[in-house]
Amino acid sequence: AQSVTQLGSHVSVSEGALVLLRCNYSSSVPPYLFWYVQYPNQGLQLLLKYTTGATLVKGINGFEAEFKKSETSFHLTKPSAHMSDAAEYFCAVSRGGGTSYGKLTFGQGTILTVHP
Amino acid sequence: DADVTQTPRNRITKTGKRIMLECSQTKGHDRMYWYRQDPGLGLRLIYYSFDVKDINKGEISDGYSVSRQAQAKFSLSLESAIPNQTALYFCATSDGQDMRGYTFGSGTRLTVV
Numbered sequence: 001a002q003s004v005t006q007l008g009s010h011v012s013v014s015e016g017a018l019v020l021l022r023c024n025y026s027s028s029v030p031p032y033l034f035w036y037v038q039y040p041n042q043g044l045q046l047l048l049k050y051t052t053g054a055t056l057v058k059g060i061n062g063f064e065a066e067f068k069k070s071e072t073s074f075h076l077t078k079p080s081a082h083m084s085d086a087a088e089y090f091c092a093v094s095r096g097g098g099t100s101y102g103k104l105t106f107g108q109g110t111i112l113t114v115h116p
Numbered sequence: 117d118a119d120v121t122q123t124p125r126n127r128i129t130k131t132g133k134r135i136m137l138e139c140s141q142t143k144g145h146d147r148m149y150w151y152r153q154d155p156g157l158g159l160r161l162i163y164y165s166f167d168v169k170d171i172n173k174g175e176i177s178d179g180y181s182v183s184r185q186a187q188a189k190f191s192l193s194l195e196s197a198i199p200n201q202t203a204l205y206f207c208a209t210s211d212g213q214d215m216r217g218y219t220f221g222s223g224t225r226l227t228v229v
Contacts, residue, residue: 034218043221043223044220090159102210103149103161103174104159104218105161108157109156109158
């Protein structure tokens with residue numbers, strides 16, 4: 001079975017500050033890992049994903065995440081927050097193959113607030 | 117037009133009523149999914165279908181049923197709605213080869229009173 005834990009249901013930063021959203025996962029097989037963003041009253045948009053290869057993954061809107069197998073983590077960062085980054089962020093994991101392939105298990109979400 | 121279209125966008129229904137949420141896609145993907153989102157719980161998988169003849173229960177299928185009418189259509193039914201089924205429901209599709217094509221619809225906000 002897979003699971004995802006996002007540390008901190010709410011994170012607040014000042015505009016221009018570093019954004020760090022934490023995600024830890026458990027998976028019995030090599031995982032595929034994802035970050036999604038949800039703006040108010042909208043669906044989910046893929047920010048970035050890790051499947052194989054380079055462990056530092058760059059996504060849209062200046063976000064990046066690093067897959068650390070030894071720490072079972074996939075934390076999301078952005079060097080400088082912008083007001084438009086205010087949203088809810090979801091980390092998700094999928095098995096890298098087999099019958100569970102394509103099924104996503106989500107974390108509980110982290111609401112990011114950006115202060116002027 | 118959106119790649120994944122959900123109807124209705126919003127719905128209020130009474131306890132005990134049967135309701136169907138519909139999803140259609142133009143991505144040409146074989147795989148389709150229904151998730152529900154609850155505050156503080158993230159998204160949880162209700163049902164998924166890897167092709168027209170393949171339907172599988174997800175994490176929280178009790179009280180729900182689905183129908184895959186065609187490759188492009190995947191409907192979710194609540195046979196007898198109850199208040200704790202009040203949630204935001206998302207349909208999603210994916211390409212069977214890799215995860216690049218995982219696309220979500222805009223969601224259906226369902227309220228059961």
